[in-house]
Amino acid sequence: MSQWVRRGLLSGVRSTAYPAAREAAAGVSPGLPVGGVRAPAEGAALAACCPTGALTQHASELLVDNRRCIHCFRCVRAVAAPLGLSDDYEWAVWGQATQSRRALGRPFHRSVHVIVVDAGDCGACLQEVRQLNNPYYNMHRLGFFITPTPRHADVLLVVGSVTDHMRAALEHTYAAMPGPKRVVAVGACALTGGLFAPSFVSEGGVARVLPVDVEVPGHPPPPLAILHGLLVAVGRAMPTTLGASPLNPVTGTSHG
Amino acid sequence: MNLIEDLQREIGARWGAAATCRIAPRTGVLEAVAAPDALEALCGWLFGERQLGFAGLVVEEGDQQWELRYAFYGSREPGWVQVILRRPLSQRNVPSIVRVVHAADWHEREAEDLYGLQFEGHPRLGDFVLHDDVWQEAVEPMRRSFPSDRLPVERHPRPDWRPRRVLQATGAFVMPIGPVFAGLSESAHFLLETVGEDVVRAIPRLFYKYRGVEKLAEGQPYIDVLLSAERFAATTAFSHALAYCHAVETIGSVPVPERALVLRVFLAELERLRHHVVAIEAICDSTALAVAASQVGMLGEELLRIAGWLTGHRYLFGLVTPGGLTVDLDDQRCQDACRQCGEVLRKLNRLEAMLQQSSSFLDRLEEVGFIASGDALACGLVGPIARASGVARDLRVVQPYGGYDRFAFQAPLEHEGDGYARLRVLFAEARQSLSLMEQVVSRLASGPIHAPPRLEAGAALGWVEAPRGAAFHWLRISEDGTVQRYRIVPPSFINWLGFRLSVEHFAFQDFPIILSTLDLSVAENDR
Numbered sequence: 102m103s104q105w106v107r108r109g110l111l112s113g114v115r116s117t118a119y120p121a122a123r124e125a126a127a128g129v130s131p132g133l134p135v136g137g138v139r140a141p142a143e144g145a146a147l148a149a150c151c152p153t154g155a156l157t158q159h160a161s162e163l164l165v166d167n168r169r170c171i172h173c174f175r176c177v178r179a180v181a182a183p184l185g186l187s188d189d190y191e192w193a194v195w196g197q198a199t200q201s202r203r204a205l206g207r208p209f210h211r212s213v214h215v216i217v218v219d220a221g222d223c224g225a226c227l228q229e230v231r232q233l234n235n236p237y238y239n240m241h242r243l244g245f246f247i248t249p250t251p252r253h254a255d256v257l258l259v260v261g262s263v264t265d266h267m268r269a270a271l272e273h274t275y276a277a278m279p280g281p282k283r284v285v286a287v288g289a290c291a292l293t294g295g296l297f298a299p300s301f302v303s304e305g306g307v308a309r310v311l312p313v314d315v316e317v318p319g320h321p322p323p324p325l326a327i328l329h330g331l332l333v334a335v336g337r338a339m340p341t342t343l344g345a346s347p348l349n350p351v352t353g354t355s356h357g
Numbered sequence: 358m359n360l361i362e363d364l365q366r367e368i369g370a371r372w373g374a375a376a377t378c379r380i381a382p383r384t385g386v387l388e389a390v391a392a393p394d395a396l397e398a399l400c401g402w403l404f405g406e407r408q409l410g411f412a413g414l415v416v417e418e419g420d421q422q423w424e425l426r427y428a429f430y431g432s433r434e435p436g437w438v439q440v441i442l443r444r445p446l447s448q449r450n451v452p453s454i455v456r457v458v459h460a461a462d463w464h465e466r467e468a469e470d471l472y473g474l475q476f477e478g479h480p481r482l483g484d485f486v487l488h489d490d491v492w493q494e495a496v497e498p499m500r501r502s503f504p505s506d507r508l509p510v511e512r513h514p515r516p517d518w519r520p521r522r523v524l525q526a527t528g529a530f531v532m533p534i535g536p537v538f539a540g541l542s543e544s545a546h547f548l549l550e551t552v553g554e555d556v557v558r559a560i561p562r563l564f565y566k567y568r569g570v571e572k573l574a575e576g577q578p579y580i581d582v583l584l585s586a587e588r589f590a591a592t593t594a595f596s597h598a599l600a601y602c603h604a605v606e607t608i609g610s611v612p613v614p615e616r617a618l619v620l621r622v623f624l625a626e627l628e629r630l631r632h633h634v635v636a637i638e639a640i641c642d643s644t645a646l647a648v649a650a651s652q653v654g655m656l657g658e659e660l661l662r663i664a665g666w667l668t669g670h671r672y673l674f675g676l677v678t679p680g681g682l683t684v685d686l687d688d689q690r691c692q693d694a695c696r697q698c699g700e701v702l703r704k705l706n707r708l709e710a711m712l713q714q715s716s717s718f719l720d721r722l723e724e725v726g727f728i729a730s731g732d733a734l735a736c737g738l739v740g741p742i743a744r745a746s747g748v749a750r751d752l753r754v755v756q757p758y759g760g761y762d763r764f765a766f767q768a769p770l771e772h773e774g775d776g777y778a779r780l781r782v783l784f785a786e787a788r789q790s791l792s793l794m795e796q797v798v799s800r801l802a803s804g805p806i807h808a809p810p811r812l813e814a815g816a817a818l819g820w821v822e823a824p825r826g827a828a829f830h831w832l833r834i835s836e837d838g839t840v841q842r843y844r845i846v847p848p849s850f851i852n853w854l855g856f857r858l859s860v861e862h863f864a865f866q867d868f869p870i871i872l873s874t875l876d877l878s879v880a881e882n883d884r
Contacts, residue, residue, distance in 0.1 A: 236651050297570065299506075
């Protein structure tokens, strides 16, 4: 067994400097399409190529609804005037429930227990949440711990579009958590239903069942985006500014 | 004489008019239209005596009749046989083949649940895909008359539903696990029937994540259904998207350019390498060997980053498309990625050597979750699980597709059938994947990466050897390119059937280890 102790020590510290500093390694994030001023014809072509309606042309500006992006890359590869991709990962925004609730706050800064519920996930979001336990991200150093029981949980992290079969289990899990509690919805499926919902067998996302405090876009969101979402839920990071994701005049919501 | 001609001759001789054969002109598939009386015997003969693999049951509801298609593939040489049964729509009773083709068990249960077909002779139907505590009886969502966007369905659920108990003994009780359990597990429910510390059997209840992917595909343009094929089980996204594209390319007879073919091999093997590393991490984690789990976990993250750097997406989304690839990869970057993967594999080999010296780790894997070779064959198991039980089936070898015939590789084989054998297969396959990637980058030739697909009405089966095993995608599209029927048979759907083989009479603390060594995806199974 001593060989494992030695191997572990020899590896040194691999954890990302995030959130203290930006993570610059390649391949940590797929990026999101960046909107902006576009000629109407170009914008219309871009909006037409998007399979989930994440792109809308409003006057001279192309708006990107990050919550709907499923990373099909059509808008960056399959059109004449392609969009650029951002190289960031701090994507988390407030959910609807935050109008009445705030971040968990100081008592939780160094100890937050998270229960993860897979409510119809494709496996990728869950895998990216697992990566947070990996030495490269090491969520423990920030005081985040995965707990298997709702009785110990402060944050409910939901992945997946909430299938009918999982709805009761999700509601029971939330009900079993002591207060104060917060809900973080992770991934396009959990936010909007993604490709598979709403349908005859799924709700269109977590917000139809539970009050969602923080939303993390991405399909799947990279681990750093999920970490950002958890930090936002506790109050240790700010959600993405409205400047990066402009007010959407079409749907009237403040997070694009 | 090749397999198909041989089978055609022999089926003709044995069944005569009860099974009319023809070889489909473009695909070369032997189609045998069977009379209801001959179905069971014919399928049983193909599966049992001729040792063909069972790829799946495809049910199609036509205007006038049901068409049930039982697909078999040569397990030693190339060739496909499809046994077709046609019944008028009003006739819901269909003979079951489960007594002779045990691998068809879950296919028939699924078709009963979703289409309302009654498989006569099947020992256990009901409460499968659609849970009885959520759905009322006699809802058949895959029927064409059922709208896919009906929301909400009017339900009359039975909240008092309780699972069936099998074990009747003094002191016996049932330990329910899930659907939300153990921190970071996929949603599934297990009933462990136990008399104390020893579990007599474990009964899985799945489809908590049933998203109706096959139903939602109907009526959609085929290019949009590709997105679903890629995303319904995204840890093996590339393989499933590739199988879907194979089906589209077979329908339209699309010649995929050479460069795209070999780059697809490169990307598929990159996915296999990453998948296997993540699976090995899960095994280390389940045995509570924390340092090993962390060490292997770092390699998994490194491979995800390599994929993200090379292709733009950590899970290889948006790359494969009917006719080739959506984006060309730079040769130099492919070489760099391959070199970095080689570095990862070197570290993985070192960890393997250390694991082989960790007796506490080996003790927990050896003779745990045993699957006998004969049982694996009878259940039609696929992938690393089957190859760890001595069943040498790898679609890349027996039914070659894409660019694999250009490269040399082996399908590793073990015979013990326990958790440790499965771990060794994962390590050996990871080495083979890197070898394939190296062969690809050593002879990358420039050229186009995409041939525009032609639209044609038709149906075809596409297949790949996905990281978890054989994956089959059946597709029927109309002239305008909309999907009429899409059927996915993912490897986990096949292997979950065999799950119960490995969970009879085991100690309770072995349960997570058995689960991790089997590496079954719930998302893939549930669709």
